[in-house]
Amino acid sequence: MLTTDPLAVPLARATNPRTGKALGKLGLETAEDLLRHYPRRYAEAATLTDMTRLAVGEHVTVVAEVVRTSLRTTAQGKGLLQSTITDGTSRLELTFFATHRRKLEWRESQLRTGRRGLFTGVVSLYRGTLQLMHPECRLFGAEDDVQDEEEALLDASRPIPIYPAFAGFESWKVAQAVRTVLDPLREVDVPDPVPDRLREAHALPTLLEALRFVHVPADEAEWQRGRDRLRYEEALVLQAELARRRERVAQEEAVARPRRAGGLLDAFDARLPFELTAGQRTVGEEIAAELAAPRPMQRLLQGEVGSGKTVVALRAMLQVVDAGGQAALLAPTEVLAAQHVRTLRALLGDLADGGFLGGAENATRVALLTGSLPAAARREALLDAASGRAGIVVGTHALLSEHVQIADLGLVVVDEQHRFGVEQRDALRAKAARTPHTLVMTATPIPRTVAMTVFGDLETSVLDQVPAGRAGITTHAVPADNPRWTDRTWQRVREEVDRGGRAYVVCPRIEADDAPGGAADDDEGADLLAEAVETVGGGAVPPRRPLRAVTEVAEQLRARADLAGVGVGVLHGRMAPDEKERAFAAFASGAAPVLVSTTVIEVGVDVPDATVMVVLDADRFGLSQLHQLRGRVGRGSRPGLCLLVSAAEPGTDAHTRLETLASTTDGFRLAALDLELRHEGDVLGAAQHGRGSSLRLLRVTRDADVIDLARSDARALVADDAELAAWPALRGAIEQQLAGEREEYLDRA
Ligand code: ADP
Ligand code: MG
Numbered sequence: 083m084l085t086t087d088p089l090a091v092p093l094a095r096a097t098n099p100r101t102g103k104a105l106g107k108l109g110l111e112t113a114e115d116l117l118r119h120y121p122r123r124y125a126e127a128a129t130l131t132d133m134t135r136l137a138v139g140e141h142v143t144v145v146a147e148v149v150r151t152s153l154r155t156t157a158q159g160k161g162l163l164q165s166t167i168t169d170g171t172s173r174l175e176l177t178f179f180a181t182h183r184r185k186l187e188w189r190e191s192q193l194r195t196g197r198r199g200l201f202t203g204v205v206s207l208y209r210g211t212l213q214l215m216h217p218e219c220r221l222f223g224a225e226d227d228v229q230d231e232e233e234a235l236l237d238a239s240r241p242i243p244i245y246p247a248f249a250g251f252e253s254w255k256v257a258q259a260v261r262t263v264l265d266p267l268r269e270v271d272v273p274d275p276v277p278d279r280l281r282e283a284h285a286l287p288t289l290l291e292a293l294r295f296v297h298v299p300a301d302e303a304e305w306q307r308g309r310d311r312l313r314y315e316e317a318l319v320l321q322a323e324l325a326r327r328r329e330r331v332a333q334e335e336a337v338a339r340p341r342r343a344g345g346l347l348d349a350f351d352a353r354l355p356f357e358l359t360a361g362q363r364t365v366g367e368e369i370a371a372e373l374a375a376p377r378p379m380q381r382l383l384q385g386e387v388g389s390g391k392t393v394v395a396l397r398a399m400l401q402v403v404d405a406g407g408q409a410a411l412l413a414p415t416e417v418l419a420a421q422h423v424r425t426l427r428a429l430l431g432d433l434a435d436g437g438f439l440g441g442a443e444n445a446t447r448v449a450l451l452t453g454s455l456p457a458a459a460r461r462e463a464l465l466d467a468a469s470g471r472a473g474i475v476v477g478t479h480a481l482l483s484e485h486v487q488i489a490d491l492g493l494v495v496v497d498e499q500h501r502f503g504v505e506q507r508d509a510l511r512a513k514a515a516r517t518p519h520t521l522v523m524t525a526t527p528i529p530r531t532v533a534m535t536v537f538g539d540l541e542t543s544v545l546d547q548v549p550a551g552r553a554g555i556t557t558h559a560v561p562a563d564n565p566r567w568t569d570r571t572w573q574r575v576r577e578e579v580d581r582g583g584r585a586y587v588v589c590p591r592i593e594a595d596d597a598p599g600g601a602a603d604d605d606e607g608a609d610l611l612a613e614a615v616e617t618v619g620g621g622a623v624p625p626r627r628p629l630r631a632v633t634e635v636a637e638q639l640r641a642r643a644d645l646a647g648v649g650v651g652v653l654h655g656r657m658a659p660d661e662k663e664r665a666f667a668a669f670a671s672g673a674a675p676v677l678v679s680t681t682v683i684e685v686g687v688d689v690p691d692a693t694v695m696v697v698l699d700a701d702r703f704g705l706s707q708l709h710q711l712r713g714r715v716g717r718g719s720r721p722g723l724c725l726l727v728s729a730a731e732p733g734t735d736a737h738t739r740l741e742t743l744a745s746t747t748d749g750f751r752l753a754a755l756d757l758e759l760r761h762e763g764d765v766l767g768a769a770q771h772g773r774g775s776s777l778r779l780l781r782v783t784r785d786a787d788v789i790d791l792a793r794s795d796a797r798a799l800v801a802d803d804a805e806l807a808a809w810p811a812l813r814g815a816i817e818q819q820l821a822g823e824r825e826e827y828l829d830r831a
Contacts, residue, residue: 087271107251120779122245124244126242129143133171138212141204147198148167149168160179161181174213176193198222240298272290286310313785317780317791336492337492346473379519382542384524387526388713390549408475410493416452420663454660468489490515494521496520525710552717558723558744562729578723586683591631650678653679692715693720697724
């Protein structure tokens with residue numbers, strides 16, 4: 083039997099070709115697309131006005147009967163239609179003009195004597211008579227108007243759905259098209275992604291009911307009920323996908339890597355120059371236990387900036403190396419990968435000198451694999467990875483290339499999860515004979531709801547304290563156009579440098595003539611930069627003056643008398659990798675203690691002597707990003723100073739953001755604030771333009787409860803039925819709503 087899915091019918095057929103074409107411009111192709119195009123808000127229903135109490139200037143809707151209608155041509159040759167209506171007691175005139183009387187003939191036949199209807203308009207007074215000019219008329223019982231009086235009155239009492247309008251196609255036309263599509267549907271036509279048992283448990287309406295509620299609500303309570311149910315559905319579909327993915331990996335076998343006494347990890351712990359924080363210990367035990375199990379660990383480690391995630395990750399890696407495996411550490415940029423290698427080697431000391439004279443017994447190696455290594459170094463690193471000689475392989479995306487072989491990959495650590503998504507994790511996992519354990523680390527704290535939405539397939543550990551003994555950091559917002567403050571800023575830099583400190587100076591652009599945030603940086607920095615500009619750019623006032631640029635600022639600083647004799651280096655994504663390396667090394671060593679850079683230094687860079695962070699045009703960056711930047715200083719025993727230079731006027735959002743940052747160092751609080759200030763789409767990385775996102779009603783800022791509920795429901799469903807075979811509609815919804823965009827937003831997180 084041939085059946086057609088009424089939801090899949092093209093709109094040109096479901097409505098009419100002209101409407102179909104107009105809706106197509108909104109990106110709506112099928113009946114289902116239109117039904118999922120929810121009203122943006124609702125206007126209050128028309129309340130019927132008693133005709134005996136009409137007041138001039140009032141917007142009214144009355145029920146009345148036509149007493150008389152006349153159409154004529156005025157002295158100026160125009161058409162004029164006048165109609166008198168009554169409720170039996172009072173009378174009211176309706177008046178219509180047109181360029182020609184012919185244009186009013188249909189109106190004349192509509193307003194036949196004796197017909198009843200609803201008339202809506204603004205009351206005016208003309209020569210002593212109350213009238214409505216060009217009122218909206220809904221006649222009862224007409225073929226192409228509403229069916230009968232009862233239904234018409236009901237319609238008039240409903241909240242009016244307001245759809246996002248667009249040129250030439252008004253909201254009421256969308257509403258009309260929705261009715262055409264929605265009215266004939268029956269329950270069987272609309273498969274419900276929410277399984278019966280959940281719908282019953284939460285007393286939710288069916289999908290069809292919910293669609294009727296949001297598109298044709300009887301009252302406010304109804305559209306709210308519909309909206310709540312659709313919101314839950316969005317959360318459920320997303321969480322079901324995450325739960326399924328988590329379950330799939332959990333079903334895979336991993337090699338158990340239990341902790342071995344007397345190995346590298348013990349040796350490392352014994353020589354650690356500091357005590358682990360309580361958090362580092364607890365999280366460390368969690369991870370150690372999971373690595374010891376034959377199921378893949380899937381864990382997210384998020385923590386406050388400077389909370390010591392690297393040490394936690396390194397200890398996990400050493401446990402795996404002790405158990406005979408290897409660990410890969412993925413970093414988002416080459417600068418960061420190189421720095422990780424330096425940090426790890428420094429922390430490990432001779433424990434990382436495997437195969438070298440003087441290396442400790444059972445020492446391993448830390449190999450660096452990036453896209454731009456010289457051929458010989460690359461060959462050696464490849465060999466170290468493939469032979470298993472390097473217990474730890476650090477790299478960027480280059481690690482994902484097919485040429486890279488890792489003998490026995492037991493653990494993948496993804497650091498500073500900025501741009502490694504599900505796909506990259508999968509690609510790296512595919513290098514292992516058996517599924518490796520995975521540890522994902524975020525750069526900054528993220529709100530719980532975001533963690534649940536974006537990393538919902540991972541278990542979460544949190545490090546919320548920074549090690550004791552940190553001197554801390556002071557943050558000030560500095561007005562850009564005040565020469566005294568400017569001088570003071572650079573004097574402070576000078577003072578810190580004189581005391582052996584280092585200063586970062588961050589700018590939003592590389593060259594003075596670059597477009598802000600444009601293709602300024604290579605792919606390492608550009609995304610972050612573009613993101614920064616985007617984050618705050620939405621609707622922002624264009625800057626009064628060009629944004630500060632790295633090369634220009636470096637010149638200016640070199641010319642300043644108060645910085646005479648101070649080495650000023652530059653670092654940005656357009657430099658060659660070895661140039662970057664050199665610039666960074668000169669900074670770390672103190673040869674060039676002032677480093678002017680883009681946000682390439684945003685994540686993870688760790689120079690303990692750095693004490694000052696100056697951010698120019700600070701209002702161009704997001705809160706979390708500034709918090710992350712600020713986390714680069716004050717890591718040693720000397721207090722850090724962060725100066726946020728900006729031309730933002732007091733009272734503006736941008737200024738408020740900077741003041742907020744100056745007032746707290748609690749990253750979790752800032753993350754929550756940031757989320758409120760940013761567009762949802764930026765957070766999820768979803769396409770911004772209406773149709774792109776499957777999250778239409780759900781807001782991670784507001785709907786934590788719904789997300790929580792959906793997550794536990796989804797996990798229960800998947801526990802019963804890993805592939806959701808019993809719930810084809812839910813599966814269908816996952817495939818349909820998340821196809822394409824899923825990759826996009828889970829990836830970008
Ligand atoms: P983040 O969590 O931001 O990545 P890092 O791992 O870079 O932080 O650690 C920041 C600094 O703190 C590093 O210099 C690291 O050696 C140091 N550190 C880590 N753990 C401790 C600790 N328990 N006590 C003192 N210093 C620590
Ligand atoms: Mg780090």
